[in-house]
Amino acid sequence: MKPGILQLSPILIPAINERLEVLYNVHRLFEQADKDAFIREIGGSIRGVISGGHTGITNALMDQLPNLEVVAINGVGTDAVDLRYSRRRGIAVTATFGALTEDVADLAIGLLIATCRGVASGDRIVRAGLWPTHPHPGAIPLSRRFSGMRIGIVGMGRVGRAIATRAAAFGCPISYTDLHAMEDLPYGFVPDLRQLARDSDALVLAASADKAEGIVDAAVLDALGRHGYLVNIARGKLVNEADLIAALEAGRIAGAGLDVFVDEPNVPAQLLAMDQVVLQAHRASATIETRTAMGKMVLASLAQALSGQRPEHSLTT
Ligand code: 8YV
Numbered sequence: 001m002k003p004g005i006l007q008l009s010p011i012l013i014p015a016i017n018e019r020l021e022v023l024y025n026v027h028r029l030f031e032q033a034d035k036d037a038f039i040r041e042i043g044g045s046i047r048g049v050i051s052g053g054h055t056g057i058t059n060a061l062m063d064q065l066p067n068l069e070v071v072a073i074n075g076v077g078t079d080a081v082d083l084r085y086s087r088r089r090g091i092a093v094t095a096t097f098g099a100l101t102e103d104v105a106d107l108a109i110g111l112l113i114a115t116c117r118g119v120a121s122g123d124r125i126v127r128a129g130l131w132p133t134h135p136h137p138g139a140i141p142l143s144r145r146f147s148g149m150r151i152g153i154v155g156m157g158r159v160g161r162a163i164a165t166r167a168a169a170f171g172c173p174i175s176y177t178d179l180h181a182m183e184d185l186p187y188g189f190v191p192d193l194r195q196l197a198r199d200s201d202a203l204v205l206a207a208s209a210d211k212a213e214g215i216v217d218a219a220v221l222d223a224l225g226r227h228g229y230l231v232n233i234a235r236g237k238l239v240n241e242a243d244l245i246a247a248l249e250a251g252r253i254a255g256a257g258l259d260v261f262v263d264e265p266n267v268p269a270q271l272l273a274m275d276q277v278v279l280q281a282h283r284a285s286a287t288i289e290t291r292t293a294m295g296k297m298v299l300a301s302l303a304q305a306l307s308g309q310r311p312e313h314s315l316t317t
Pocket of ligand 1: 051052053054074076100282283285
């Protein structure tokens with residue numbers, strides 16, 4: 001009999017789904033109307049789970065899967081899976097490290113340029129037929145230059161480093177903060193986040209959310225200042241969203257490019273109404289290339305764990 005796999009969120013690459021179907025008895029929880037009844041029915045047969053990065057899996061659900069051997073996270077964030085609990089139960093938790101670095105860094109740069117150059121607001125002006133009314137009020141305001149901007153990166157992991165490489169090619173001086181300075185990097189290390197914000201024209205969040213909730217608060221935003229931009233391609237909860245909204249509303253920062261939010265997929269109404277904010281639906285890793293690479297890593301992790309090997313990218317076993 002094929003091992004039972006519980007899939008918690010969709011995978012949009014047909015070839016990956018086909019391969020999963022060939023190898024496993026795949027149960028798609030997101031397609032079920034009565035999820036509790038479904039888990040009661042098939043929970044005992046589940047040996048592997050595929051979860052999203054930011055959606056993860058609760059301990060309550062893992063409790064209902066007594067034969068669970070592996071949680072393969074289709075992403076790099078491990079903040080939504082309790083690693084300590086998984087370790088205690090001997091469950092391997094794997095992630096797709098390295099697979100999404102380039103695309104996430106690309107979108108960070110895209111959001112930086114879109115935000116400071118007013119790409120989305122410019123698009124809205126053209127679509128609304130306001131271009132011919134220029135220079136009347138409501139027409140096209142000047143934007144800000146990206147090349148040469150001082151960029152402060154929060155979190156110098158794989159993604160942070162890839163953002164730095166790209167921004168450096170635009171002539172941007174780079175500084176960063178992390179738990180410690182990294183000797184192999186040519187960029188300035190600023191231990192204090194508020195100081196980093198003060199020294200930067202744009203702050204880019206690329207940190208893991210573990211133990212870092214709400215680190216970007218009113219004080220950090222005020223340090224960034226009224227000409228400063230915030231870009232977040234990491235986790236919404238790194239930012240105190242109420243403080244961010246207040247700072248944007250009052251013009252205490254210039255704008256924000258956001259791919260992630262505290263309560264996805266719900267985006268605060270105030271942000272939706274702001275012209276100086278560029279919004280994305282948590283899709284920095286959502287390219288065919290990256291999602292294919294991620295899917296292949298998920299397949300490899302499941303195969304390794306369910307054949308009794310230690311998965312190459314396990315964090316817990
Ligand atoms: C994905 C992510 O959107 O890697 C992560 O942690 O948040 C994103 O890459 C998500 O994991 C898709 O399942």
